[in-house]
Amino acid sequence: SLTAGVVAVQGDVEEHAAAIERTARAHDREVTVHEIRESGLVPDCDLLAMPGGESTTISRLIRDEGIAPEIRDHVAAGKPLLATCAGLIVASSDPNDDRVDQLGLLDVSVERNAFGRQKDSFEAPLEVAGLAEPYPAVFIRAPAIDSVGDAEVLASWNDRPVAVRQGPVVGTAFHPELTPDSRIHGLAFFENEAARVPGIEEAQ
Ligand code: GLN
Secondary structure (H helix, E strand, C coil), rough: EEEEEECCCCCCHHHHHHHHHHHHHHCCEEEEEEEEECCCHHHHHCCECCCCCCCCHHHHHHHHCHHHHHHHHHHHHHCCEEEHHHHHHHHHCCCCCCCCCCCEEEEEECCCCCCHHHHHHHHEEECCCCCCCCCCEEEECEEEEEEEEECEEEECCEEEEEEEEECEEEECCCCCCCCCCCCHHHHHHCCCCCCCHHHHHHHH
């Protein structure tokens, strides 16, 4: 059985946990989901999600709690991380904002709130590399990706990248935990060829 972690200092934690459970069921896998608010839990996790929320707050709390280096080690070990919205900003190499202490796990620079304010939240049918049908992507004060280094662009909206992958890390500007469609979690955790996680193969 798999152990999953959702970084739970802020944001759509329960929704991510539910999406992970749903996705695991769809892949005939058992999973236990832990909410990560302190250090010491991440090393036991096979896969991790870092939700949306406020990137300044999330980055500060994971740094202060000593969770940030554990997330870096998790990715360095080739284990999957899905970073969504504010999570993408925190995972980036350049958040263009001094108040965000980035993890540098995705070689992208981002622009916070690039798609407008809260009232400008929207849903869009997004073409995503690796998915046969468009994905119903919910954008809420979403960041856009300005420039991409080593990461691979999986999806763009209005000519701006909004989903990227770099090895075991998938980052999305939108919120895949807010729709019942589990394909992004599936892509990040169960079908990411770029990750090839030994731990997960062994557990099967
Ligand atoms: N606007 C938030 C930030 O910049 C991200 C929004 C979200 O996660 N829904 O941190």
